[in-house]
Amino acid sequence: xxxxxxxxxxxxxxxxxxxxxxxxxxxxxxxxxxxxxxxxxxxxxxxxxxxxxxxxxxxxxxxxxxxxxxxxxxxxxxxxxxxxxxxxxxxxxxxxxxxxxxxxxxxxxxxxxxxxxxxxxxxxxxxxxxxxxxxxxxxxxxxxxxxxxxxxxxxxxxxxxxxxxxxxxxxxxxxxxxxxxxxxxxxxxxxxxxxxxxxxxxxxxxxxxxxxxxxxxxxxxxxxxxxxxxxxxxxxxxxxxxxxxxxxxxxxxxxxxxxxxxxxxxxxxxxxxxxxxxxxxxxxxxx
Numbered sequence: 198x199x200x201x202x203x204x205x206x207x208x209x210x211x212x213x214x215x216x217x218x219x220x221x222x223x224x225x226x227x228x229x230x231x232x233x234x235x236x237x238x239x240x241x242x243x244x245x246x247x248x249x250x251x252x253x254x255x256x257x258x259x260x261x262x263x264x265x266x267x268x269x270x271x272x273x274x275x276x277x278x279x280x281x282x283x284x285x286x287x288x289x290x291x292x293x294x295x296x297x298x299x300x301x302x303x304x305x306x307x308x309x310x311x312x313x314x315x316x317x318x319x320x321x322x323x324x325x326x327x328x329x330x331x332x333x334x335x336x337x338x339x340x341x342x343x344x345x346x347x348x349x350x351x352x353x354x355x356x357x358x359x360x361x362x363x364x365x366x367x368x369x370x371x372x373x374x375x376x377x378x379x380x381x382x383x384x385x386x387x388x389x390x391x392x393x394x395x396x397x398x399x400x401x402x403x404x405x406x407x408x409x410x411x412x413x414x415x416x417x418x419x420x421x422x423x424x425x426x427x428x429x430x431x432x433x434x435x436x437x438x439x440x441x442x443x444x445x446x447x448x449x450x451x452x453x454x455x456x457x458x459x460x461x462x463x464x465x466x467x468x469x470x471x472x473x474x475x476x477x478x479x480x481x482x483x484x
Contacts, residue, residue, distance in 0.1 A: 227286070227310040233296035235307050237286035237314060238265050243278050253281040253483055254320035255476065256311045256357075258331030260364070260463045261300060261380070262397045264292030269464040273326075276469050280476035282320060286311045288331070290400040297402040300384055301333045302410045308338045313354040324359040324479035329435070329463040332365025333413045336444075340411070340419035358483040360420060361475055363428040364463040366436050367414040367443035376435045376462075417447040424482035425452040428475065430460025453478075 222238035229235060242253075255277045259270050265285040274283040288307050290298030298304070308325065315323045327335035335357075342356045372378050383389035384401055393399045417425070425448060429441035438456065445454040455474075460466050467475075 222285075225314060227307075227314055229289075229303075229306040229310050231303060231306055233289045233303075233307070234294065235286055235289065235310055236265060236293040237284060237311055239314075239318060240274055240278050240283045240285070242280070242282045252320060253322040253324065253480055254284055254315035254318070255281045255479055256284045256286075256308065256315055256323060256325045258304075258308055258311075258325060258327035258334050259285075259288065259291070260329030260331055261298070262291070262393070262399045263287075263328075263331075263464065264294075264398075266292060267464075272469070273328075273464055273467065273472055276472035277326065277476040277479075279473065280480040281324070282315075282318075284311050284315045288334075290402070292398075297400045299402050299406070301330050301337075302406050304330070304334045305338045305341065305410075308334055309342075309355040312338075312357060316354045322358045322483040323356075324361065324483045325357050326361040326363065326475060326479065327365065328363045328467070329365060332362035332463075335360050336362050336365065336413045336416045336420065337411060339423055339425070340416035357423060359424045359426075359479050361426045361428065361479060362413070362444070363467060363475075364430065364433055364436065365413055365427075365440070365444065367440040367447075368412050369409065371436065371440075373437070374435055380435075414443050414447045417444055417452065418449065421448065421451040426455065426475070426478055426482070427452050428455045428457065428471070430457045430462065430466055432459055433462045433466075435462045 222240045225237050227235045227237050257273055263270055264287040274285050277283050287294040288304045289296035312323055325335040339357055339360045383393050390401045393401045427441050427444050445452050
């Protein structure tokens with residue numbers, strides 16, 4: 198998949214001063230390069246440890262069936278807001294966004310648009326933090342917009358300065374756990390997509406990937422020298438520990454790996470203490 202230019206912001210000509218932005222999230226509609234309208238929100242930094250948070254924005258990429266208004270996503274944004282401004286958005290097919298979910302493929306365009314909006318708001322540094330499906334998307338996005346041999350391509354509005362992938366798969370089509378077998382039924386079967394639409398409020402595309410996107414593990418070697426953190430729980434019921442280890446190994450020693458004792462899967466399982474450490478890492482690694 199070509200990275201293309203960054204997504205366009207709809208109705209976003211107003212740039213709020215970073216130091217005086219309101220406490221309530223500012224809402225915008227973003228339009229992706231493939232024409233999907235994405236809902237997004239901006240929370241200004243509430244006060245940072247190093248006093249430099251005004252220049253940093255963290256863009257949060259939620260997991261499958263999530264969305265920017267889900268309580269666990271708001272909690273993530275609240276904790277990360279101690280270190281930076283935070284942009285949240287709903288992937289296509291989720292929440293108030295248009296389109297249908299492609300479960301990690303075209304979602305890279307949605308992240309493009311959110312990162313570009315953070316740049317438009319005046320942030321010189323942007324880090325991406327993704328969970329589960331969002332974790333795979335931030336890896337693919339970083340590979341498309343920076344890294345070794347991509348200096349010119351990476352100088353786009355959608356480039357990132359640091360990447361954090363939490364609870365992400367290393368490879369596609371994994372069915373080794375019961376939750377992943379249920380997820381594949383949800384995505385691939387008509388009855389499953391009906392459950393997704395009405396039960397989980399997630400609209401899922403009916404077509405198979407064509408072509409199959411580059412996998413997270415194949416993306417990781419293309420991310421360096423952008424700082425990369427991989428976080429995974431040792432009690433993750435979706436993806437066992439061979440997934441984060443495969444990602445870390447693919448980085449050739451570039452990525453930092455945190456295996457969290459007692460942690461389950463993605464946003465729901467990420468404790469505030471872990472999120473605070475992730476925010477501090479992003480603030481430091483983004484330069």
